[in-house]
Amino acid sequence: MDIAIPVRTVPDPVEELEPDPDGTDIDREWTEFVLNEFDEHAIEEAVLLKERRDEGDTITVVALDDGLADVDQMLYTAAAKGVDRLVRIGEIPTGLSTNQAASIFGSYLADSDFDAVFTGVQSAEDRVGQLAGMLGKDLDVPHISVITEVLVDDGRLEVEKEFAGGVTATYAVETPAVLGIQAASEPPRYVPVSQIRRAMRGADIEEVDLADLDSGEGPGSEVVSLHEPERGEEAEMIAGSPEDASAEIVEIMSEHGLEV
């Protein structure tokens, strides 16, 4: 089975973000960008599936590189985890919409022979929607999202889809198909730097020219403003040492009829 994993970078979730001078995008200049955590789960689930099956599956990670993140490092880390092929699509404009990402990935994948596409269920920048459904439509194959486990049974993908309130359901999906991965069935593995270094020596990154692909935006919407949440009703902050703060918390609880 050939599995393709399109991946994107997002602002590091621990970063403080600020609007740019136009107030229509985040200020990307001083922001750290990392692999979208849901894409990391997609990689993990693909590697787990390959290991469990042990039938020589091939995993390809296809990364969009807008120059703001260390994409080489991300790809070599994926190789150290068990990914077989590394592809970089470079010179991507910053602040790419999911519409454009779907067009680019779709036109790349349409020319390759894959059985399944695993992608993160969402990214922090999915203002115009999520990737899996768009890719499913563009590639004219089934898709299903919010997936937390992937197995293969009788030539079909057997996936676990999560609903609200902890309810899940099993679906059988014909290949080729696109899966939006919510979480891998095990936490993404840690790989030591020594393994990543070894991967750097053993793996090649294939370069794909954006000019050879479709990067159409499709129907979109115009950002008129990006701003921080209005902080009208923020919490009343409790100052002081941890001991003082704790004493005050206990007092506040008591005022609310919550004795300890």
Add this chain to the structure above:
Amino acid sequence: MSDVYAVTEHQAPEALDGVSYELLNAGRAAADGLGSDLVAVVLGADTDPYLDELGVADRVVAVEDDSLGEFNPLAYASAVETVVEEADPRLLLTSVTSIGMDVSPRVARSTDRPLVSYVTDIDVEGDGVVASSQLYGGKMFVDSSIGNENAILAVSRGAFEADGGREAGTPEVEELAVEPAAAGVEFVERHEPEAGDVDITREDRLLAVGRGIEDEENLPMAEDAAAAMGAALASSRPLTDNGWLPKNRQVGKSGKTVTPDLYIAAGISGAPEHIEGMKDADLIIAINTDEEAPIFDYADYGVAGDLFEVLPALQDQAE
């Protein structure tokens, strides 16, 4: 046509999900602003059980087909596409849920309409529409103008009150036939959540820990603090994803919705998915090293501090 269509959802065979009424509430306001009708779209093998509380809508489009009994991404997307093609709605409203996230992007692509997702507010000015989305884990709001174009808005759960969209009564029902289009994806079986040791939805006091706990080894410290406070231990998603706590302890969009008397959030930044599950707790106290963390916008009281210092101090104080 220039009406507002709201796509309702159901997991259970007997009633619509509460999020459907949130969507109808959002849709009612948008339709009133645009001077148009609000139409509830109901999909199912048999839609009768879902029609009793749609009084807030002006009309109902009922789409019945055997392929729409259990949720199927292809059958649902195809049915909604048919609705869009037949009715050409001014706004098609969907939900950012497991169902909606499968339907909206595919339909947007196939009907060539702009989609704005994670919408928490819809502002109608004249015939123009601006949708506000909460992105970057709740850190930023982005206002998107769709002008007077027909568009799809995927609305975040919890952004509108369900009560405002739930009204007894069934308006005029129009039936719409669709071609079955489920081929490629087959529903196999549903799994209800395991009961587990603790039902956090029934606990009066919860101490919830998030990414800030850093390591599984640190959980006993939080458990001790919770015990001293008479609280059960709950968590945000990363901890259950890591297998550090069972799934039944998870609060939020894909976990449980809780309304305890006391909710202490320690080391939880306050992503919208988490907020959705706990914002209606009576007393919310947040502990986080990042003073700018969104959780402080939802908490009644906050401590800008390290949970590794505050929780043991709180335990001492309680004991």
